[in-house]
Amino acid sequence: MPTSEPTIPDVPQSSNPQLAFPCLDNVEERTQRLSRRSMSGPEPSYTTGAHEKFHSGEPILLDWGGVLPSFDIAYETWGTLNADKSNAILLHTGLSASSHAHSTETNPKPGWWERFIGPGAPLDTDKYFVICTNVLGGCYGSTGPSSLDPTSKQPYATSFPILTMQDMVRAQFRLLDGLGIDKLYASVGCSMGGMQSLAAGVLEKDRVSRIVSVSGCARSHPYSIAMRHTQRQVLMADQNWTRTRGNYYNSIPPHQGMKLARQIATITYRSGPEWEKRFGRQRADASRPPALCPDFLIETYLDHAGEKWCLEYDANSLLYVSKAMDLFDLGKGLQDATTQRRRENAGRLQGASSQQGAADACTFVLPDEPYQETESAAEILAGTRDSGAAVDQLSEDLVKGMAPLRDTPTLVLGVASDILFPAFQQREVAETLRKAGNRSVTHVELGEDRSLFGHDTFLLDLEGVGGEIRRFLG
């Protein structure tokens, strides 16, 4: 956003007073503040504090043909690796989390899963060696769009290659190689981590003994893609992003776009039932006239969620990692296509630092004739009936794709009030695994009597979620 003053026309006396917009003033003040900071030195890098760092000097080939000449993975551990290195649990994070799942000696700040890890906790550090990483593509110490490209010596920004869940998992297994861990006791994750815990088992079935997938899925569904799409769109519409096409690292970050994106995300993380009881229709100050800026309590809650996050995470990491979630699909069709593509691109690892052909550049252009709305309900109903066979075929594709997990004991946990990863998606995971012949599937669904917190239940419900995990890990 330009730092110029608002150019509100000088309106003559009007019938009613001009409304005020403190929420916009507030954003503009932050822009001014950041602008001064930006002129006085480089951006601070994103961090949640001290962590270990694994460096791979070997290049990595990504699923869609990109190559990172080298990369870092930030990680933290809790508990002790036993002599035969058989007690390691790899914990996968949600979209924007760091490796700091629990406090450490060097970083005593509480982690994002503080109560779920520790002696006697669900991830019991008396028994297990727990490892958590910041994902590839993130901004908390692992290589991502804000990292320097060793070729250009500039931040990758939007020359960072498209990522997949499997790419992130591949990078994690490089770390496990580095730690000398052949086989995991368990692969555990919630939300995006619930996708990764499954992906890890499919990709490296001989190296994963057990899987815990909480509020995750086997393939993203259109509503989730739509909600992430709007977050990316509002973020990229921030002029600090648009103007630089994502190369904002030497100027002001797109803090307003990030604030807006986080507000939309927050709606998907928490849902109706809890809000109904906690906020209802309360206004923040009922003695004041209504405003177009935040006014109802639920609005100030969303505003605050956006405010406290908008400078805490790298905007491009959000774009790439959220896109990777959209692309997630454990179906056999996509897996085979990816294998084929990786084979064709294998040569890129040799000349890892030489630029790829321009033909690879993403130049997708929208079709001239966009999607046309069908006017008649009858047509649509007829259309959806016809696609029944296609849906069955998709399920078959998923059963084949998840067949590598046939012998892996798996806990699948869902929450009825989750609107982002709805409970039908965890049911799909469990049913698909059973169809694939897996006889050790534990499926738990927390009803609304147990949790009203929607997707975020995994962060909050120590007994409902943690208890199940503890019992499953044994």
Next chain:
Amino acid sequence: MPTSEPTIPDVPQSSNPQLAFPCLDNVEERTQRLSRRSMSGPEPSYTTGAHEKFHSGEPILLDWGGVLPSFDIAYETWGTLNADKSNAILLHTGLSASSHAHSTETNPKPGWWERFIGPGAPLDTDKYFVICTNVLGGCYGSTGPSSLDPTSKQPYATSFPILTMQDMVRAQFRLLDGLGIDKLYASVGCSMGGMQSLAAGVLEKDRVSRIVSVSGCARSHPYSIAMRHTQRQVLMADQNWTRTRGNYYNSIPPHQGMKLARQIATITYRSGPEWEKRFGRQRADASRPPALCPDFLIETYLDHAGEKWCLEYDANSLLYVSKAMDLFDLGKGLQDATTQRRRENAGRLQGASSQQGAADACTFVLPDEPYQETESAAEILAGTRDSGAAVDQLSEDLVKGMAPLRDTPTLVLGVASDILFPAFQQREVAETLRKAGNRSVTHVELGEDRSLFGHDTFLLDLEGVGGEIRRFLG
């Protein structure tokens, strides 16, 4: 958004190609186009074609203290008003619709409810005289923020006063007075119109014989407020809006913000089940590498929905009308407070054209200590349990508030797949009416076996929705 060229830094050879962003190029091209148009003459006004116009030379006092010195209501009619003027149906619209519910001689373009109105149709023009208006605050011929303020001779813009559903209904009854219609055969509406059809009955119980409320509610709930909040926020974040604080009428309209807002809205209008079958995980062009711009079919669908709408509706109308929806609550508490406020403000009608005191200006500022997240699930669970009594009190408040409808036959229709006005809200309306002593409540809920189209079902399902209305109207 500034019309300057993107300032993408000149990046040296990089490890991977720079991604392209055709969706942003596209928006920037539209800005250029609009900028040329803007310099060559005034903005075209919004219209959906020929309609009748009712002009009230008398001022109107609004619920939150604003005054319009005079106002227009655009309307269209179908069928013939009978001799004793007893066959009139007032049809209320959704948020952004015009009065053009059905084609007319002067405007043969199909209306937004074309198949639901006509000889033998659910709103049978052989029997009824159907009236549809553009709401007060809209932009299709009725007075709204884009209209000239008679005091300033400039567009109201954001000096337009805060509106309520009841204000819109009051303006409609002025039109009915003008037409000499004392009593409606029925007040019918879907979505926002479903709120208004109830509000009309409460406000003017002796003038409304029957009510049809489809996919509406008796009070907005926090999820709906949250979704509308994000739409307002992304719209106001458009630099064409921010820079002018909504006074963009002599420059470029906030078309990008409108496009983003419409995409979010579209998610709430259609929901999961239909999208699953219609779009699934199909990419628009699977032979291309993935992109951060629209890529999956669901994304191109949303993009298109935003594109075709972004210049069709006034941004400030969206802000004011969507805010009026948030404020909707038929509870007795708010009704009484409003009655009291209207009494205190009645004097403003006398000096309708003199500016109100600055003390009324909306200057709400967020509290310094924003809403604090409760860390422990136990605390929240305890908190929500304690609020059980508060929830019961709220229901009691609603029963009292809707008591004026005790003797009004009412059809309440909901759709199980609706995420914007979830089915529990129509159940609430029906139960509240019954608690208030109404013995003529018909409640219908269309299950997922009948409709997968979510909120938009009312536009699509002629038999499921229209059939019920036909049977109810008799």
